[in-house]
Amino acid sequence: MRITGTPPGDAPRLQHAAGFHSSPDHLVGQLLPLARAALGRGEAVALALAPDTETALRDALGTADGLHPLGPPAEAGSGQTVAVARARELRELTRTAGPVSVLGEHRSDLDGPDGSFWTEFDAAVNVALAELPVRMTCFFPEMPLHLCVLDGARDNHPQLLVDGEVRPNPRHRAPRDVLAAYPVAPPVLLGVPDLTVAFQSWELQEVRRAVRDIAGAAGFTDDRVEDVVLAVNEVATNAVEHGGPHAELHVWATGGGLVCEVHDTGALADPLPGMASPHPSEPRGRGLWISRQVCDLLHVWSDDRGTHVRVRAAP
Amino acid sequence: MTVLQDATPVSHACTIPVSDEQLWEMTATYLAEGMAAGERVLYFDDGRAGSLLQRLDDDRVPYRSAMRSGQFGIVPSTVTRALITGSPGELIAALDAVVTETLEQGYGSVRVMGDGSYGLEHDGGATMIDYESRLDTVLGPRPGRMLCAFDRGRYPEDVLQRLRAVHRHEIVAPAIYDDSLLRLTAPAPSTVRVAGEIDHSNRPRIRRVLDAALDEALRSHSSSAEITLDLASLRFLDVAGAVSLVHAAEEFPSTHRLVLTGVRSGVLRLLDRCGAPFADQLRIEPRLPPPDDDLHGDDPDDGDPHGDDPDDATTDEP
Numbered sequence: 001m002r003i004t005g006t007p008p009g010d011a012p013r014l015q016h017a018a019g020f021h022s023s024p025d026h027l028v029g030q031l032l033p034l035a036r037a038a039l040g041r042g043e044a045v046a047l048a049l050a051p052d053t054e055t056a057l058r059d060a061l062g063t064a065d066g067l068h069p070l071g072p073p074a075e076a077g078s079g080q081t082v083a084v085a086r087a088r089e090l091r092e093l094t095r096t097a098g099p100v101s102v103l104g105e106h107r108s109d110l111d112g113p114d115g116s117f118w119t120e121f122d123a124a125v126n127v128a129l130a131e132l133p134v135r136m137t138c139f140f141p142e143m144p145l146h147l148c149v150l151d152g153a154r155d156n157h158p159q160l161l162v163d164g165e166v167r168p169n170p171r172h173r174a175p176r177d178v179l180a181a182y183p184v185a186p187p188v189l190l191g192v193p194d195l196t197v198a199f200q201s202w203e204l205q206e207v208r209r210a211v212r213d214i215a216g217a218a219g220f221t222d223d224r225v226e227d228v229v230l231a232v233n234e235v236a237t238n239a240v241e242h243g244g245p246h247a248e249l250h251v252w253a254t255g256g257g258l259v260c261e262v263h264d265t266g267a268l269a270d271p272l273p274g275m276a277s278p279h280p281s282e283p284r285g286r287g288l289w290i291s292r293q294v295c296d297l298l299h300v301w302s303d304d305r306g307t308h309v310r311v312r313a314a315p
Numbered sequence: 316m317t318v319l320q321d322a323t324p325v326s327h328a329c330t331i332p333v334s335d336e337q338l339w340e341m342t343a344t345y346l347a348e349g350m351a352a353g354e355r356v357l358y359f360d361d362g363r364a365g366s367l368l369q370r371l372d373d374d375r376v377p378y379r380s381a382m383r384s385g386q387f388g389i390v391p392s393t394v395t396r397a398l399i400t401g402s403p404g405e406l407i408a409a410l411d412a413v414v415t416e417t418l419e420q421g422y423g424s425v426r427v428m429g430d431g432s433y434g435l436e437h438d439g440g441a442t443m444i445d446y447e448s449r450l451d452t453v454l455g456p457r458p459g460r461m462l463c464a465f466d467r468g469r470y471p472e473d474v475l476q477r478l479r480a481v482h483r484h485e486i487v488a489p490a491i492y493d494d495s496l497l498r499l500t501a502p503a504p505s506t507v508r509v510a511g512e513i514d515h516s517n518r519p520r521i522r523r524v525l526d527a528a529l530d531e532a533l534r535s536h537s538s539s540a541e542i543t544l545d546l547a548s549l550r551f552l553d554v555a556g557a558v559s560l561v562h563a564a565e566e567f568p569s570t571h572r573l574v575l576t577g578v579r580s581g582v583l584r585l586l587d588r589c590g591a592p593f594a595d596q597l598r599i600e601p602r603l604p605p606p607d608d609d610l611h612g613d614d615p616d617d618g619d620p621h622g623d624d625p626d627d628a629t630t631d632e633p
Contacts, residue, residue: 202516205496208551226581234554237515287554290588 015135016126018153018169019161020142027139028056031103033164034137038101039066043135044093046070048086048104057103068093070102075312076110077187078299079120080272084292087128091277094133102136106153108145115146116184122156123175127275137161152182179271186301187310190259193250200247201240207249208233211260218253220315227294228313232260234287235298235309238273239264243307257296257314268302317484322462323348326454328484329447329463331475336498336510336548338466339370341488342428345462346387347376349426354460355417356387359395359429373510373547373577377607385420390429399434403446407453414459424458432469440474448481462486468495492520499524505532505539510548513556521556525563525573532571540571547577547602557582557589564597576600 021027031049035057038045046068047054058064070089073082094100110117122138129136140153155178160169173181197210211232215225232249239247243264252259274288292298297312322328322345332338342358346367349356358367371378381387398406410427417425434443447463454461465478479485491499497511499520507524525542532538544560546552552560564573578586578601591597 204514204516205512208512208514223580223584226584229551230554230581230585233514233551237553237555241515286558286589290554290585293588 014129014132016157017137017159017161017166018157019137019139021139022142031057032060035061044068044097044100046100046102050105050107053105075297077112078297079117080124081297081299083121083124083128090132090134099133102134104138106140111146113185115149118149119152119182120184123178124272124275126175127272148182176271187299190252194253195251197249200245204236207236214251214253215258218258224315231291231295231311234291235262242266260311262309265306268307273300319484319486322486325484326460327450328486329482330486332464332466334493334495334498338464339366342367343370343374345428350381350387355422355425357390357427359390361392361395361430361433363430364389372605375606380607396433399431400437406446407449410453414457427461444477444481491524506543508545512551514553518556522559541574543574543576545576549582552582557585561590561594564594567596572596572598574598577602
């Protein structure tokens with residue numbers, strides 16, 4: 001994949017609206033006019049809907065032409081990772097099809113322990129999709145199991161869909177403020193690692209060697225080994241550059257590939273680092289962005305002990 | 316003790332590389348010169364021949380055809396260790412036999428290099444020192460050459476000094492920079508060879524070396540409008556390093572160009588992701604398949620026993 005430049009100044013940027021529904025019929029009743037309007041404008045319509053909703057919408061439209069179902073989220077539990085994957089799909093789609101309308105739906109199976117997945121996902125969407133000509137509408141049930149889902153939705157979306165009309169959302173706040181107000185649950189701990197490497201800034205080659213050896217033994221191709229070594233190196237470089245002199249690498253070799261965590265004792269300045277495609281002239285912030293592109297999961301979180309990054313990669 | 320930069324004129328010399336990169340640079344250069352000159356070439360391995368072959372590939376030395384013809388051979392670790400742990404008399408006799416066999420095969424002379432580090436483990440290098448002091452009696456009158464490499468990382472200082480004392484010649488290979496992770500050399504004017512890994516610990520060096528090369532090119536009338544970084548032996552480049560190469564090219568005066576040669580596929584993918592395709596003053600030449608690889612090569616039937624085919628005999632090394 002090559003870096004895309006910023007779209008021309010007059011190109012539409014992300015519109016990100018929240019809508020609410022009281023029943024499946026109410027949901028489809030709101031999706032239908034949005035889909036018709038987008039198809040009428042000649043836009044592609046990308047769908048991130050539950051299977052039943054998607055079927056009902058397609059039946060109501062009487063056609064599947066112009067509809068692009070997006071892949072199911074492969075890494076439930078990391079809103080930032082799912083947002084990166086969505087951005088990747090939509091960047092490709094907008095490149096070939098022009099402006100895209102996205103219709104999405106809250107799905108309780110992705111809630112995790114407390115529903116904070118959605119708060120992180122929508123905050124990350126605001127950063128990762130900011131430069132894309134995408135009109136995205138996310139629907140939430142009026143009474144979700146975890147009420148924090150609604151709080152996050154009402155703060156994250158710059159627009160609201162009310163009575164079929166998109167209006168500015170007076171409650172909208174920047175991603176950093178939303179995540180400060182509604183902390184995201186840390187990921188589930190993974191137990192004792194297969195390998196631990198403590199390192200400082202001049203010992204990054206030890207980090208690379210450890211990852212190279214384990215990925216090679218786990219059956220990764222040479223190109224894939226290089227990608228994963230690069231990704232972990234960038235995370236480890238950030239740790240010793242910004243986090244503090246001492247950092248630690250933990251590695252787990254699992255049946256499905258490799259999981260690495262890098263822990264440092266520093267504070268996280270940007271809660272969603274490496275989400276946006278960096279401008280070619282911008283020297284900083286590219287390492288983590290590239291790491292997010294080559295890994296299946298890259299999840300950053302922080303607590304009172306420091307900053308933590310988990311990376312997962314399949315062969 | 317004479318200090319030289321070129322090992323070819325002397326029959327028996329030592330060298331004391333400061334890093335693995337320097338070790339493989341010197342080993343590959345020495346053996347490639349022998350192959351190009353039509354000599355028989357032997358490398359006594361002790362488990363690290365993979366690094367040597369990789370460096371020969373980086374240098375585009377057609378060692379595969381030389382191996383197929385029997386001109387170039389890698390002696391297995393078991394044999395190397397048996398020789399090192401035998402008596403000095405046995406070693407001298409074995410080397411003498413190698414020279415005789417070489418002449419019988421029709422070659423004019425033999426060139427030997429090897430990994431003797433097991434000698435340290437065996438008896439602290441005592442046998443090796445004894446052996447080295449007698450080598451001149453074999454190599455002096457007979458057509459054989461040997462370069463003995465003792466790397467600083469493996470040999471203790473006192474052993475190094477004693478080994479140095481039993482060699483009449485020492486070969487040195489100057490570098491612009493060598494921190495044992497990254498080695499920078501200047502094989503030709505306006506050209507810097509980059510070997511090893513570039514990361515957070517040594518990244519600013521590259522920019523400094525590029526700035527110096529550009530400065531020199533701008534001062535001198537005759538020098539090239541291209542600054543070349545030979546990246547054939549660059550095995551890792553981090554993202555900030557790739558970005559700094561792209562930015563360096565963008566900041567070049569419009570009269571000059573940055574050329575990256577021998578770029579490996581992983582480094583190439585990263586440069587692509589870091590804006591290299593949009594940098595007008597940057598030219599990238601990807602690494603080519605080996606010159607004599609059966610799978611990709613252009614001359615799979617090359618059976619020339621003396622490797623004196625002019626196409627095969629060229630290497631990029633000075």
